Amino acid sequence: MSGGDDDKHLRPASRLVRGGRRKEWTGPVVNPPVWRGSTHLYDTDADRHAAGGNNADGQFFYGRRGAPTQWALAEALTQLEAGAYGTQLYPSGVAAIAGCMFAVLKPGDRLLMADNAYDPSRSMATGLLARMGVETTFFDPRDLDGFTAAVPGAKAVWLEAPGSLTFEMCDVPALAAAARAAGAVTMIDNTWASPLGFAALDHGCDIVMMSLSKHVGGHSDLMMGSASAGKRWYTALRRTAQELGQVVSPDDAALAARGLRTMGVRLEAQTRSALQIAAWLESQPQVARVLCPMLPSDPGHALWQRDFTGGCGLFAFVLASNDPAASARVADALQMFGIGYSWGGFESLALPIAPATYRSVMPCGTGGAPALRLAIGLEDADDLIADLAQALALV
Incomplete structure (x- = not known):
């Protein structure tokens, strides 16, 4: 069992394991043990000096640089991410976003951010970035011509595909190519698809970020x-x-x-159920439209079909109602969906959304109508549909 560079030729399911x-x-067990320790000890002072100069995973030095438990996770993620040299871990998804920004940007730089981030x-x-002197311009990631005109002079670009809450797709390879031609660094939040569903670095991005709280953890803990x-x-x-x-x-x-070991089978099951539920929602009179790039409509x-090899259980739908309270009424009536933030766990969640609050240049994606985001878990899809049916009857 190498688990190292020799496994890069294997398919994703094998690399996950x-x-x-x-x-x-x-050692003699299946999983790397949990190494808890702030202080790492050395046999000699020369060993201490040597460890300090070898700043790489696999080298004991001090607790902030991790130990086998963290190194093993980082290496497994690197092996999943085609084109990656290494992976840096952070204590939250937002900390990872900040880590990317601070690694690339400095005062006086300009950032282009997709408006549906x-x-x-x-x-x-x-x-935070504005306070440190970074200027941000929000852009519609579906407007390639507008982006190409705006990107000269920018230091970096931040993408998300599909977009947050309203799930618009953008042409990531074309945007990344235009950014690279202008000398800008392309960063992308790839939490929705994970490397199993979208190889972001292979499609032209320079840095790919994920919230591991979602699919990788998989258990909301x-x-x-x-x-x-x-x-x-x-x-x-890393620096x-x-x-x-x-x-x-x-x-x-x-x-x-x-969680990583079972991410593949969980994503397959959640994607399958999400497609079944999304297709059913499209046929319901109480639903104006479903926001899900996996649907042919x-x-x-x-x-999505051209660039992605997989999806997940997260999508949204817009109600055919002018009552702003309708989405909350549906959420409150659901029995099998929890109401809460995050997603990617084994349990299904429903969240009323108001994306207009988080848009500067794009239409809000829902037309201002009440809408809900669903995170489909591992429950039986037919049971979830029955629950949605009784809740939609209240609209």
Whole structure:
């Protein structure tokens, strides 16, 4: 069991099982043990000096640089991400977003951010980054000509595909190519698809970020994020994370590694159920439209089909109602869907959404009508449909 570079030729399902399970990290057991320790000891002072100069996973030095529990998770994620040299771990998805921004941007730089990006990404741009002197311009990622005209002079671009809440697709390879031609760094939040569904670096992005709290953890019991990149930007990510004192706990890393082993089968099951439920919703008179690029009827389906190899259980739908309270009424009536943030766990969630609050240049995607985001879990799809049917009857 190597679990190392020799496994890169394997298909994703095999890499999910084997990744990061080096013999020197696992010993005689299947999983890397949970190494809890702030202090690492040396036989001699010369060994201490040597460890300090070898800043790489696999080298004991001090707790902030991790130990086998964290190294194994990072290596497994790197093996899944085609084109990655390394992966940096962070204590939350938002911390990973900040880690990417700080590794690339400095005062005086200009950032282009997709207008349908995750709200904390937008808030970071208008708050923390603005305070440090970074100018952000929001853009419609579906408008390639407009983007090509705007990108000269920008230091970086932040994408998300599909978009947050309203799930618009964009042409990631074309946007990344235009950014690279202008000398800009392309970063992408790839939490929705994960590397199993979209190989972001292979499609032209320079840095790919994920919230591991979602699909990788898979059980709604940890907070963590990651960023993967080729050697140049991975080195910058690692250096910046260390300068900020970013470290993940070994206990959370062990939970994330455990979740990673079953991520493939969970995503397949959740995607299958989501497609069944989304298609059913399209046929309901109380539903105006379903926002899901996996559906053939979706405006972004051709792009999703061209570039993506998988999906997930997250999508939204718009109610055929002018009553702003209708989405909350549906959510409150659901018995099998929890009401809560996050997604990617084994349980289904429903969340009323108002995306107009988080848009600057794009239409809100719902026409201002009441809408809900669904995160489909591992329950039986027919049971979830029955629950949605009784709740929609109240609209």
